[in-house]
Amino acid sequence: MTETRLRFPPSPTGYLHIGGARTALYNWLYAKKTGGKLILRIEDTDAERSTQESIQGILDGMKWLGIDWDEGPYFQTEFESDHEAASKKLLDTGKAYKCFCTKEELDVKREAAQKNKTQYGYDGTCRSLSAEEVAEKEAAGLPFVVRFKVPDQDGEIGYDDKVLGYIKAQYREIEDFVIVRSTGKPLYLLCNVVDDIRDRISHIIRGSDHMTNTIRQVLLYNALDAPVPVFAHMPLTLDTKKAKISKRKHGEIVAVQFYEEKGFIPWALSNFLVLLGWSPGNDTEFFTQDELIEAFSLERINKTNSIFNYQKGNAKFFTDPKAISFNEHYLRTMPIEDIAVMVKPFLEKEDLWDAAYEGDKKEWFLSTLDLTRDRFQMLSDFGDRGRAYFSDEFTVEQKPLKKNVLKHEGLKEWLPMLADRFEALADYNLETTEQTARDLATELDIKPGVIINGMRTVVTGQLAGPSMFDILMAIGQERVVSRLRNVAKLYEV
C-alpha cells in the first residue's frame, strides 16, 4: 500500500476559521493515523482577495492548534506553469475547447433559464466550432475561455465517497464548465486537481459544499489520465439559524484567533471541533492526541450538518456552551505545569508576570494556579479575576463590596484588628489563621461569616473564591495584613 497523502488547501482571504480548522484537523488526524503526510498548500490564485496577513494568520492558527504539516506551505501561484500545461494538454487532446461566448451573452441565457425555471447550463455554442472558425476568431483578437468538454453521452459518472457512499451524476446534467479564464489564468477546479495530482494526494477530506465540484473534478482526473483520490465529504457547520458559518457573517466568533485571545486551551478547542461531525461510536468525549489519532476514522464521520450553538449577545456563553465546558474540563484536569505554560502569556499581557514563577517562586505559582483553576473557565481568568494573587493593584468588585463590606460598618475596625493578630502570629498557617479569625468573631459576638466574607472581598476583590484560609496562605502573611489594614479606604468614595 502506498503512502497516504493528505492536504489542507486554505485560500488566504481571511483568518483561519473554525470550519477550516476542523477540516485541517480531520486531514491531520487521518494522516497521522495512517502514518501518512499532510501537505499545506496555500491557494492564493485569487490575487485580489489574497493577503500576506491572512497567510500568516492561517499559519499561526494552525501552529496554535498544534496541527503540524509535513510538506509546504506550497503556494499555488508557484505552479502556474503546471496549470497551463494541463489546460494545453486537455485542449490538444480534444478534451477541452475554446469558447468565445461573452459574459453578456451568457448572462442573458442564464436569466432566460431562470425565468423558464429550467436548469441552466452552458448550451455548447462553441463546442462544435471548426478549427478554421476558432482560428478566425482568434485572429480577430476575440477573447476566449477554455471549457472542459463533458463527454456527450447518456449514463452517469460517480465516485465512492467514504462518508456519503456512492455519489453519482448524469453526464447530461453537467455543463461544459470553464477551466481557464479569458485572461489565460486557470481556475480553481483545474488548479486544484493539477496540484493534487502533482502532490500525489491520495485522500481528499473537505466540506460537503464541494460535492458538485468533486463530480467535475473526477471528470478532470479521468481526462488527465490520473488516478482519482479517495474523497470524504464532511458535514458542514451551521449557525443556529442553519446558515453556513462564515467570517463575514459571524465575525470574530468563528476565527480561531479569537479563541486563542479569549484564553482557550488549544486542545480543548480541537477536541470540541473534532466532535462536531465525528464520534468514536461510544461515549468517550475527551481524548489525548494519541487517543484521538487512534480512534479517528473516515467511516465514522457523520452525514448530518451540525450546529455551532452560539447565541449572540449571551454574556454567559460567549461561544458554544459545550466548547466552554470542554475548556473548563481541560483547565481543571491538565497537569498544572502545562497550565502554567499557557497562563504565562496572559499574565505577561496584564503585566503580572514575574520571572521567578519559573524559578524560586515556581512552587508557589503552581499551587496558586491549582488553587484557583476550579473556578475559572478561560486561561485569561488568572490575570483577570485572579489578579489579586499576583498584584496588589486590583479592583474590588462592586457587588461583594456592598454585600460583604459596606453592609457591615464594624469591619472597618474589625479587619485591622484581625490584621494585627495575623501579624503577631508566629506560625502563620491554615489552622492558626482560622482559629484567629474564629476567636475574633466569638469575642466580638458576630457570625464568623461576616469576618470571613469581608476578608475575602478585601483580600481578593472577589465575591467568591477558594476556601478563605487557603487564600490567606496563597496571598501570604505580609500582603494579607496590609490589605486588611487598608480596609477603611473602601468605605470612602
Next chain:
RNA sequence: GUCCCCAUCGUCUAGUCAGGUCCAGGACACUGGGUUUUCAUCCCAGCAACGCCGGUUCGAAUCCGACUGGGGACGCCA
C-alpha cells in the same frame, strides 16, 4: 427553480449497514438535591428526541416508498 445531500432530546451525538437486548444511551445546557461559612469544583436526581404517512415483518429508530422539513451547489471565486 434545477441537481445533489441529509433527517434521533434545545445543542453535540450513540444506536441504523448485519430489525428484537431501545417504552432509545452518553455529554453540554437547564431544573432540583447533597457537599461547601462564599462561590465554584465534585456527587446524585430530574427534564428532554426516533419529522409525517404508508408498506414489509411475529417484531421497525433501524429495511422500502411517498410526503414534509433542512442544507449545499448552480461564478471567467476558492
